[in-house]
Amino acid sequence: METNQYLDVFIDESKDNLQVVNDKLLELEKEPTNISLVEEIFRAAHTLKGMSATMGYEDLADLTHKMENVLDAIRHEQVNVSTSLLDVLLQSLEYLEEMIMDIADGGEGKKDVSKVVTQLQAIEAGEQPISEVESNAATLAESPVDHQMKVDQFEETVIHQATSDGQQVHYIKVTLSEDCMLKVARVYMVFEVLEQNGEVIKSVPSVSELEDENFDQSFEVILVTGISEEELEAKIMKVSEVSEVKIEDFNKLMVDQPTVEQKAIKETEIQEEEAEINQNSKTSEDGTKKKSAGNKTIRVNIDRLDVLMNLFEELVIDRGRLEQISQELDHNDLKGTVERMSRISGDLQNIILTMRMVAIDQVFNRFPRMVRQLTRELGKDINLQIEGAETELDRTVIDEIGDPLVHLIRNGIDHGIEMPEERKAAGKPETGQLLLKAYHSGNHVFVEIKDDGQGINQEKVIKKALENGVITSEQVGNLTDRQVNELILASGFSTADEISDISGRGVGLDVVKNTIESLGGSIEIDSVYGKGTTFSIQLPLTLSIISVMLVIVQDETYAVPLSSIIETAVIKDTDIMKAHNKRVIDFRGSIVPLVDLKEVFEVPSNGKEQDEFYSIVIVRKGDQMAGLIVDSFIGQQEIVLKGLGNYLTDIFAISGATILGDGEVALIVDSNALIK
The missing domain is CATH 2.40.50.180 (CheA-289, Domain 4)
Incomplete structure (x- = not known):
């Protein structure tokens, strides 16, 4: 069977079903006994399996079939829903998304999924699952050889930006001597050298584990810097009781084995405008069938809408020319005709712009899973609330806003909201609140990211800004609170006073500012120290x-x-x-x-x-x-x-x-x- 003609439909339908699976799995974690949610997930997975098999994508169909078996066991109460089980299912979902994206890019949708398939089969057999999140620490501790450090989507964006700016990204493994007595002190001295010469993006083991001396003789970091490997190695080796330093180009390490998070960046490619031609009949109370109204929609390739928009833009230019000619000639009939054409073209403009509008939930719907993963990794308890997901934006703006929001949400989770014990000591609820909100106002859309975390320490911001030469001492007295807050948007700005996987709020926030301003938007920051921070983004409805x-x-x-x-x-x-x-x-x-x-x-x-x-x-x-x-x-x-x-x-x-x-x-x- 010739399947190429059905490929676009298959990709669209697959993305729809995967989104259903994603949303319902997150709901299932909150309601583990709700079998109706499992039924919905099962139906979406079953549909995806059937379509994949029909199109000849066997790896996709096989993995979906294994997920289906686990879901079937859950709905028949043979397996209980647990956090570890959901970790495995969400990992399977990530693999499915990568395979679909590969198919959309012209690939065959093949992927080595043997590890997660083994986990799914173990769950089906009644064994207790061990998720990838839970097994990472043990794997790293047991591994006697060097491994390639995984970076998440936020860290990958920072690394990409640093590389674009001409900086070097180094993978560094530092080994302390066997007889080292004060390991934590040596680690601190090494990090001090690193932070004087660049930005630490990630460390393995984590900072808290290093501070607790929960590691053997070696640790690894990813560093963004402007100096060479040889110069950096010489500086680190000056720290006493460091026996070996291994430095490699991190980007070269990642070429042959891209991480899940790197491929997940492709998720920012927004789906084509979608809907289905669906005229279904429904039975009324008296048994007669009535024709359904309001469900008459059709899929339109976004490229066709772009062509239509370009043609209309030319029409707008000619309309302006006609209006000018009619004024110069002062001919009543010509004036009337041009005015009528202007009204009609104005209505046409509104329709075309409306056709290009896409609900922002296409961006928002990937954040609950990201927040869940980050909170588990960081050991925090955070409740994400989403409001106004139905708010519509031009598709061009939608395409660009994904990465800035990832940065800001990661910033709120990583640096804004405190650890549960810190929140409790400060008299706050242990569960932090993170609000993602969108709404229309005039000809703009506003997106707010609000957390109830520790807020911005303005004294520390001013001190650091003076040290970095961002402002002068004469300017300090004239700065408003908002202007002080917005200093953290300066390139490479950081207020961290101790070693951190991501040094302070500033890493990547200049990228956020530049992207938003390139869209004709703006960003404002309101913060109360100890109470929380709100990032408010103003975006135009359309760019054309x-x-x-x-x-x-x-x-x-x-x-x-x-x-x-x-x-x-x-x-x-x-x-x-x-x-x-x-x-x-x-x-x-x-x-x-x-x-x-x-x-x-x-x-x-x-x-x-x-x-x-x-x-x-x-x-x-x-x-x-x-x-x-x-x-x-x-x-x-x-x-x-x-x-x-x-x-x-x-x-x-x-x-x-x-x-x-x-x-x-x-x-x-x-x-x-x-x-x-």
Whole structure:
């Protein structure tokens, strides 16, 4: 049978069924006696097994069949649900997801799953399962040879970013001499050397185990650094009672054996917009059948929607041109026709944008399993709450927001929420709360990550910022609480004062900030020390068609996004004051610095002298404001956002360009960069 024509349907249906299995397994952990949940998981697994066998993916079908046997034993009460059993089932689910992703990438869906199959068969036979999480420590302690350290999704992203920035990632194994008496002191001295020369991403055994002297003679770390292996080895060997140091390129170690977590990054590829043509009949109380309404949907390949969007963007450009021509000719019939076309194209624009909207739960639904895994590894008790998962965003934004949220959630679990005993000593409930919330407000979507952990120690942040040269001592007195909190978003910023698997809150948070701002969004941090922290992300609904204010600077036209503008104003030159050698104005009781776009973009002069009045566009980023000086305003307009191409990357304060109705190209101003 020719199966290629059914491949897309198979992948979509498989992802649907795997999501059902994922959600219901997490629910089953909370309600282990709820057999109806097991029935739902069994049905989804059974459907997946049948489809896999039909398509010829035997490894996929075989693993699903083994899972099905265990689920059958649970629903017939031959096996009891336990945390270890769920660990094995969730591990099996990860393998299934990897196999489906391999098939989606053109592979054959093959994978060595013998280890988890053996565990499933043991469970089916009535043996007590030992999960991978529980067996890791024992395996590491027993292994006499070097092993490849596993990194999770967060750590993998940090390593990838460091490599992109030209830094080196080293795998380091340090062995202490047999007669070493103060092992913990030597470990501390080694870590002090490491942290003076880079960032420690992970250690095995963990930091707490090293501090408790729960290791033999050796330990391993992953270090991001800018120095060579030879130089680093020489520095470590200077620590007394270190007998051997082994250093290798971590990225080379991982080439031949990618970890589960590395492959799991592929999960950030969002599924195609989905639904089913499903017109089912249902029987009414009197026995007659009524036709179901409201279930008429169809799967559409996202590439087709992209093509449709591109064509409509060209239509928007031509619409602007027609509107300008009709104004110039002043022909009533032409004006009426153009106005009608503008209304119709506006309705069409709303429909197309709605078709591209995807519920954010496609990103949110992978976090419960991640939180469960991290809390077990860290020994914490955390309750994850999700609100507003039905909130919709443009598919382009959805594709990019996954990794920043992974960073922030990992940050909240790892550094925000304390250990149960610490929470109890501080008078808090032992179970920490982590809230992931999304909601619409105007033309934006807000995503909040809130924890009730230890919050941000602002004194420590300021001290570290001064040491790192992020701020000067003169600036300290002028910083607001929010500005102090946002210092942790600086590149490589860390407030850790002792060795840590991930040194402080700062690792990776600059990546979060850069990604969000590249989407036209912003991030704010509110924190009360000892009470908790809230990260608030503001994102645009869509990235392709935006509303702007067109302004004139000399003889050039620029576009300022309306989402950044508070208001426009015309002021006298006598209203401009000087503060710290910069021009400022008093705007409703606030001192707002002025930025002259003519100077920023080095616009050639047209020979006209500046009169006594200035046209100002007041823009905002968080609680910071600036006034952009322009020559005049054209007005509000909807424009199509176009990239500048591969040759014009990283242009300061320019986020893109657009084509106006008269064919002129206008650059789009990134006001966030100007406020920085």
